[in-house]
Amino acid sequence: MAEKELNCLGEACPIPLVKAQKAIKEIEVGDLLIVQIDHSCAMKNLPEWAREAKHNVETEETGEGQWEVFIEKTN
Amino acid sequence: MEKKSEDYDVVIIGGGAAGLTAGIYCARARLNTLIIEKSLLGGLATYTSEIENYPGFPDRETGPNIMKQFEKQAKRMGVKIKLTDVKTVRFGIDGHHVETFRNIFHAKSVIIATGGKPRLTKAKNEEKYLYDKGISFCATCDAAQYTDKTVMVIGSGDAAIEEGMFLTKFANKVVVSVLHNEGIMDANQIAQEEALANPKMEFKWNTLVDSFEGDGHLDKVVLKNLKTGELEEVSVDGCFLFIGYIPNTEILKGMIDLNKLGHIKTNDRMETNVSGVFAAGDVRDKELRQVATCVGDGAIAGVNAEKFISDMETFEHKILQKDKVGLIYIYSAIDAIGREILLRMQKIEEEYKDKVKLNVIDAYKGESLCRMLGDACDNKGFCKKFGQVNLPSVVYTKNGRIVEVSSNLTKDTVVNKLNSLLSTTLS
Numbered sequence: 001m002a003e004k005e006l007n008c009l010g011e012a013c014p015i016p017l018v019k020a021q022k023a024i025k026e027i028e029v030g031d032l033l034i035v036q037i038d039h040s041c042a043m044k045n046l047p048e049w050a051r052e053a054k055h056n057v058e059t060e061e062t063g064e065g066q067w068e069v070f071i072e073k074t075n
Numbered sequence: 076m077e078k079k080s081e082d083y084d085v086v087i088i089g090g091g092a093a094g095l096t097a098g099i100y101c102a103r104a105r106l107n108t109l110i111i112e113k114s115l116l117g118g119l120a121t122y123t124s125e126i127e128n129y130p131g132f133p134d135r136e137t138g139p140n141i142m143k144q145f146e147k148q149a150k151r152m153g154v155k156i157k158l159t160d161v162k163t164v165r166f167g168i169d170g171h172h173v174e175t176f177r178n179i180f181h182a183k184s185v186i187i188a189t190g191g192k193p194r195l196t197k198a199k200n201e202e203k204y205l206y207d208k209g210i211s212f213c214a215t216c217d218a219a220q221y222t223d224k225t226v227m228v229i230g231s232g233d234a235a236i237e238e239g240m241f242l243t244k245f246a247n248k249v250v251v252s253v254l255h256n257e258g259i260m261d262a263n264q265i266a267q268e269e270a271l272a273n274p275k276m277e278f279k280w281n282t283l284v285d286s287f288e289g290d291g292h293l294d295k296v297v298l299k300n301l302k303t304g305e306l307e308e309v310s311v312d313g314c315f316l317f318i319g320y321i322p323n324t325e326i327l328k329g330m331i332d333l334n335k336l337g338h339i340k341t342n343d344r345m346e347t348n349v350s351g352v353f354a355a356g357d358v359r360d361k362e363l364r365q366v367a368t369c370v371g372d373g374a375i376a377g378v379n380a381e382k383f384i385s386d387m388e389t390f391e392h393k394i395l396q397k398d399k400v401g402l403i404y405i406y407s408a409i410d411a412i413g414r415e416i417l418l419r420m421q422k423i424e425e426e427y428k429d430k431v432k433l434n435v436i437d438a439y440k441g442e443s444l445c446r447m448l449g450d451a452c453d454n455k456g457f458c459k460k461f462g463q464v465n466l467p468s469v470v471y472t473k474n475g476r477i478v479e480v481s482s483n484l485t486k487d488t489v490v491n492k493l494n495s496l497l498s499t500t501l502s
Contacts, residue, residue: 013216014207040139041216043115044122051113051160051205056176058159059114067158072176 001047002031009066013041024055025072033071036062043067078179083109085380086173086182088161088306089323091118092369092373093356093376094188095145095154100377101186106384109180110149111173113160115490118143118190119320119357120366122213123234123473124241129366139215141366157159162283166349169449183351183387184380187327188373190357191320191364196229199286209293209313214238217313218245224312227252227296229284235317236270242274242315250309252282252298279309287314334360345376350443350450351383377470383443390447399432401472405445408437413467414486420469423489438466442496452480471496 006023009017016037023033035046043059046069050057056072087094090112097134100473101108115121123138134140150156157175164185165172173180177402193212195201204210211217216319218241226246228239231253244251251270253260257280270276285299285306296305297316322337332340332348338361339354341347347354355372358363394403404420406413417435424433436444448470468482469489 012219014220017207040115040121041213043211044216045206047114047158047160052206057113057159058176061156061158 002027004031004033006035008035008037008042010038011042012039013045016042017045017049020051020069020071023069024050024053027073029075030072031073033069033073035069036066038066038071040042040065043069078174078177080179080181081408083107083111083155084182084384084479085109085184085186085377086111086171086180087186087188088164088173089118089188089190089356089358090116090146090156091188091190091356092120092142092145092366093190093358093373094118094186095142095149096370096373097186097188097353097355097377097380098149098154098373099145099152100374101380102149102154104377106155106381107155108153109155109157109182111157111159111161111175113158116146118157122215124215124218124238126248126366129324131186138294161326164330166330166352168350171351184230185347186373186376186380187324187331187347187352187354187358188356188376189323191322192261193316194319194321196284196316196318198284201284201287203294204287204289206289207309209289210287211313211315212317214241214315218242219314221246221313223247224412225310227309227311227314228317229314230317230319231255231260231262232317232319233262233266235315236260236266238315238317239276240266240273243273246275246312246488248275248277250277250279252279252284254281254283255299256280261497263344274454275307279307282307298333320357320364324358327361343375345372348377350446351380353380353383386441386443390442390444394434394436394444394448395451395472395475395477396432396434397475399430400427401470401475402431402433402493403436403448403472404433404467405438405448405470406467407439409439410466416467419486420441420489423486423493427493427497430497435464452477473499 004027019021021034045056050071055074059069060067084106085108087097087110090110098108098110120138126138159175163174166447171182171185222245225248227250228235229252239249281301282298285297288295296309324337325454340360341354345353345355353376355376356369439446465482470480472479
């Protein structure tokens with residue numbers, strides 16, 4: 001299982017979502033995409049989009065107002 | 076991948092106003108408390124640009140800022156937080172299980188505060204433009220990207236009109252599609268008046284969305300006039316839907332009582348039909364869905380979850396004790412005959428000192444103990460509070476197990492039964 005990190009710190013919506021949508025196409029099923037974000041709006045659309053696309057998603061708050069969204073590609 | 080198990084006293088599903096408040100109350104009662112939130116803590120209130128009617132914030136605070144305070148308080152109380160979505164839940168007499176992508180959480184009590192999600196129009200091509208392709212549900216999130224542009228708002232309730240006005244601070248023009256006749260909106264009167272006087276707002280009366288159009292990104296909404304049937308193309312850069320919310324209860328279907336719209340039915344203690352499972356906030360079958368009412372729900376659910384857990388411990392360790400043959404007497408303290416029989420039972424216990432343990436449940440005060448006893452006896456009508464179908468009654472136990480339920484309370488019957496239980500215990 002490979003991991004790919006995507007640094008979107010400092011980037012506002014919709015940039016993190018657009019970048020994640022592009023990045024998920026470049027990884028294999030079973031791989032993990034880790035998106036770092038610090039704009040709360042991305043906490044709403046990024047996990048929701050990934051779940052709608054049937055991927056597994058879990059987020060961790062890594063600092064005050066900063067998160068890592070773990071997306072396991074399932075299809 | 077093996078899922079990791081963790082035990083909690085209370086698992087709260089949903090980290091909005093209701094869930095965070097329930098968390099504050101549970102953690103303050105020193106319960107090991109977990110909140111599971113699938114996106115941003117704060118819930119639907121974080122989608123609101125200004126909250127004017129939540130007391131304690133007189134200066135038109137934003138939804139995200141108010142909810143940040145809730146979050147801080149919950150964290151300070153020691154609430155644990157996981158940011159993930161719940162895949163399945165299982166409710167059982169021996170405890171409840173909440174499963175996520177990587178974990179299984181075991182809980183004595185579960186509080187469901189999953190809120191709602193925005194309703195879609197179901198117009199043609201809608202799904203093509205969700206997720207930052209032009210259709211949005213959150214003005215505070217996405218308003219800035221429409222600076223000096225044209226946006227459409229669908230709906231005429233409080234959220235539509237108030238968020239529409241917020242959007243005029245950024246956009247050049249906000250076109251509002253309203254289902255009703257000219258001049259009629261569902262929003263509060265003040266918001267309506269302000270919106271009608273706002274030069275950047277334009278209303279399309281008697282319309283609904285027929286289709287969303289655009290190459291990759293939304294650039295046009297086709298509205299249908301309900302009266303004339305005419306279609307009108309409106310060029311826009313984005314479209315915001317505020318046409319209500321549907322409760323997040325898909326994973327609960329068939330497991331818990333829901334109303335026709337999918338909201339969870341509760342009583343005024345926030346109890347659902349499943350013992351130890353509570354519901355709070357927008358997901359509940361209720362009239363007014365506001366931060367203020369969610370806070371009330373959350374507090375009630377939190378306190379009752381705590382009470383449930385303490386009753387459960389009493390039930391397991393005291394009522395169903397294993398040391399002696401058990402005689403559980405359930406009665407109503409306001410019933411004279413019931414009180415008389417209580418004296419009889421106390422005398423019997425004295426006669427059998429060291430051999431029989433009497434526990435007394437007042438059905439009025441100990442309703443949740445009654446419910447647990449009813450569940451354990453598999454007799455749901457066991458102690459209806461005022462129906463009194465079979466009150467007073469006794470339950471006999473041996474080695475912590477229920478042996479018999481009876482409403483025959485003469486001294487001879489009780490003594491005979493105890494003797495027979497004691498003789499089998501000794502043999």
